[in-house]
Amino acid sequence: MLTISLQPRFSETDALGHINNTVVPVWFETARVPVFEIFNPTQSLTKWNLILAKIEVNYVAQMSYNANVEIRTFVKRIGNSSLTLLQEVWQQDQKVAFGECVLVKFDYGTNQSCAISESEQYSLKKHIR
Template sequence: MNVSPSHEDALRLEDFPYRLGDNVRFGDLDPNWHVNNAVFATYFESARVMLMKDPNNDLMPKGLTWIMVRLDIQFRAELRWPGTIEIGLGIAKLGRTSVTFDQVIFAQNTCVASAQAVNVLIDEATRMPTPLPPKLISNFQPWLRRGTAASA
C-alpha cells in the first residue's frame, strides 16, 4: 500500500530529536496481514507519552495535564510482522496553550507513517486550557524538530 507522493517524501529520522524503538507484534496485524491502521496511533502515542512522562524532561507541571485534541496520520507504506520500528518525534509548534508534535515511524530505513498531533495543556481541577509556563517552553526546546523555529 503505497501512498501518493507528497511534500513529506523527504522525511528523515535524524530530523526528529526524540526516538523510541518498538517491536511489531503479531497481535498488531489485521486480516490483511499488515499492521492495522489503529495500531499506528498507539505507536505514536507511546513516543509522546514516554517523552512527556519522563521526569528528567520536566514536561508535566504540577496541577496541569495534557489532552489530545487532534491526530492526523498519513499512512505511507505497509508495515508487516515480524520487525522493529523506530518512532521519531519533534516539536513542530508551541502555541499559547498547546504543543504540536510531528512524528514518524521508520521500518527498515523506510518511513511507513507520519503524523501530526496537537495536545493542549489543561488545569486538572478546572479542566480548562491554561497557557504554557515559560519554564515549560524552555524545557521543550531540546525536542524541536530540526529546521523548526517553534514559538509560543
C-alpha cells in the same frame, strides 16, 4: 528529536499480515511519554495536565510484523497553551507513516487550558524540527 524502538506484536497484524492501521496512533501515544514527562514528571494521573485535541495519521507504505519500528517525535510548534508534535514511523530505513497531534495544557480543576511555563517551553524547544 525523541525516538523509541518497538517490536510489532503479532496481535497488531491484520488478515493480510500487515500492521493494522489502528496501531499507529497507539504507537504515537507511547512515543509521546517523554513529552508527558515534561509536563508531569511523576506521570501521576491525579496531576495529569495534557489533553489530546487533534490527531492525524498518514500512511505511506505497508508495515510488517517481522521488523522493529522506530517512532520519531519532533516538536513542530509551541503556542501559549498548546503544542503540535510531528511523529514518524520508520521501518527498515523507510518512513512508513507520519502524523501530527495537538496537545493542550489543561487544568482539570478549572476545566480550562492554561499557559505552558517557561521551563516547559525550554524543554520542548530542544526537540523542535
